[in-house]
Amino acid sequence: MPPVQTVPAGSVAPGDAATRPKNEVNPNEPLYKLRVTTNFVQVPVLVRDSQNRLVYGLTWKDFTVNENGKPQTLTYFTSDPFPLSVAIVLNTGLPEVTLSKVNETYGSLVGALSPYDEASLYTYSSAVTQVADFTAKREKLTAALDEMKLIRGRNNGPPVLGGPLGPQPPMVNGIPVGTSGPPPVITPPREAHVLNDAILRAALDLSKRPRELRKVIFVISDGQEMGSKASYADVLRLLQTRDIQVQAVVVGQGALPLYKQIGRLRLKGQGYSNILPKYVFATGGGQVYSELSRNAIEDAYASVTSQARNQYTLGYNPKPSTDSSAFRDIEVIVHKKGLKVSAKGGYYRIPAAH
Numbered sequence: 001m002p003p004v005q006t007v008p009a010g011s012v013a014p015g016d017a018a019t020r021p022k023n024e025v026n027p028n029e030p031l032y033k034l035r036v037t038t039n040f041v042q043v044p045v046l047v048r049d050s051q052n053r054l055v056y057g058l059t060w061k062d063f064t065v066n067e068n069g070k071p072q073t074l075t076y077f078t079s080d081p082f083p084l085s086v087a088i089v090l091n092t093g094l095p096e097v098t099l100s101k102v103n104e105t106y107g108s109l110v111g112a113l114s115p116y117d118e119a120s121l122y123t124y125s126s127a128v129t130q131v132a133d134f135t136a137k138r139e140k141l142t143a144a145l146d147e148m149k150l151i152r153g154r155n156n157g158p159p160v161l162g163g164p165l166g167p168q169p170p171m172v173n174g175i176p177v178g179t180s181g182p183p184p185v186i187t188p189p190r191e192a193h194v195l196n197d198a199i200l201r202a203a204l205d206l207s208k209r210p211r212e213l214r215k216v217i218f219v220i221s222d223g224q225e226m227g228s229k230a231s232y233a234d235v236l237r238l239l240q241t242r243d244i245q246v247q248a249v250v251v252g253q254g255a256l257p258l259y260k261q262i263g264r265l266r267l268k269g270q271g272y273s274n275i276l277p278k279y280v281f282a283t284g285g286g287q288v289y290s291e292l293s294r295n296a297i298e299d300a301y302a303s304v305t306s307q308a309r310n311q312y313t314l315g316y317n318p319k320p321s322t323d324s325s326a327f328r329d330i331e332v333i334v335h336k337k338g339l340k341v342s343a344k345g346g347y348y349r350i351p352a353a354h
Contacts, residue, residue: 039317039318039320039349040075040076040315040316040317041067041072041315041316041317041318041330041347042243042313042314042315043065043284043313043314043315043316043330043332043343043344044082044214044245044284044311044312044313044343044344045063045284045311045313045314045332045341045342045343046284046286046307046311046341046342046343047312047334047339047340047341048339048340048342049338049339049340050338050340052287054307054310055339056079056310057079058079058312058334058336059077060074060077060314061335062334062335062336063077063312063314063332063333063334063335064332064333064335065314065316065330065331065332065333066329066330066331066332066333067316067318067328067329067330068328068329069329069331072316072318073316073317074314074315074316075315075316075317076313076314076315076316077312077313077314077315078312079313081309081310082212082213082214082309082311082313083114083116083117083118083212083213083214083309084113084114084116084117084118084119084213084214084215084216084305084308084309085117085118085119085134085206085209085210085213085214085215085216086113086117086118086119086120086216086217086218086305086308087119087122087202087203087205087206087215087216087217087218088109088119088120088121088122088218088220089122089123089124089198089199089202089217089218089219089220090102090121090122090123090124090148090220090221091123091124091125091193091198091219091220091221091222092124092125092148092151092153093124093125093126093153093192093193094153094221094222094251094252095153095252095253096152096153097153098153098222098251098252098253099151099152099153100152100153101251101293101294101297102220102251102297103148103149103151104294105294105297105298105301106142106145106148107142108297108298108301108302109145109298109301110138110141110142110145111301112301112302112304112305112306113138113141113305114305114309115136116136117136117305117309118134118135118136118209118213119132119134119135119136119141120132120133120134120135120202120205121141121144121145121148122198122201122202123148123151124193124194124195124197124198125192125193125194126192126193126194126227127192127194127197128194128197128201130201130205131144131147131148132144134205134209192226192227193221193222193224193225193226193227194225194226194227194228194229195219195221195223195224195225195228195275195276196225196228196229196230196231196232196235196275197228197229197230198219199217199219199235199239199246199279200230200234200235200238202217203217203235203238203239203242203244204238206242206244207238207242207244214245214308214309214311215242215243215244215245216244216245216246216247216285216308217239217244217245217246217247218247218248218249218304218305218308219246219247219248219249219276219279220248220249220251221248221250221251221276222250222251222252222253223248223250223274223275223276223277225275225276232275232278232279235279236278236279236282236283237348239279239282239283240282240283240327240344240345240346240347240348241347241348241349241350242350243344243347244283245283245284245308245344246276246279246280246283246285247280247285247286247304247307247308248276248277248280248285248288248289248304249288249289249290249291249297249300249301249304250276250288250289250290250291251291251292251297252292276288281342281345282344282345283344284342284343284344284345285308285342286307286308286342287307287342289303289304314332325348326348327346327347327348328346328347328348328349329345329346330343330344330345330346330347
């Protein structure tokens, strides 16, 4: 077993201490310097006990990583927290009562970020908009979120299809004035929820952020998907190529136990509601928080950022492969009974530049 490059808690990255005098800190340097080669694979790992509490204090000897069923030789390990680059994705197409509740939690959302984190803000309903670019300044993020409080969300209740307020011309005996034949059939417009497109836009921007930051897409939504140009499979491939995690707080009707069971099926005209958990589990994001009350949503913000930041990070150098497009399965095993592991299910190698 070759030596494993280990970063103990509270220290600098291996190799940095030898290049400067002891006790001297350079504030201009990042918290971490990850020295990677083109075939280096980094695997963030969450470990929980039987009561769903995060487990700390493990070492690299407690883990085995298999790629396509074959054990890999670990060359990197740390249990230190990582600074985050977070793309916050907010669904503004929520019902008004739900969005109003979410609007009251923005202070806790900003407070869940550390001074070393950076964040950007995206909104989506029928289209995707970047509201704020990546910034580590809390006042800029707070100002952008304060503007979101002016958005009221969609009205509750069924659409109006008939009567004096309905979208139809004057009628005589059930027939529009000036026409003949049977009365027209009025159908409500389909509501778009372009969740795939929103995650894709955030992922493309996160791909350009510094390597020393752990990249996270933080979605606040009811989890519905309908009308996106991008498919789930294509977006997931990009996430797995660029080492981007998806974390989520599901609100509104998506957090209802009965609705979550119904959402396992695709209802005609209503899109999908199980896409968001699939993103989270496939990218190693841990668990999905389904919350209804304001206090629970605020607590979920702290839990999401904590589990994104405080993960074991394993690294290894896989054997070269001639097929750069093939998906590589990853299995992380912890050698202690009663513990559960959350990690990404695999990755695509980034194509070499020509």
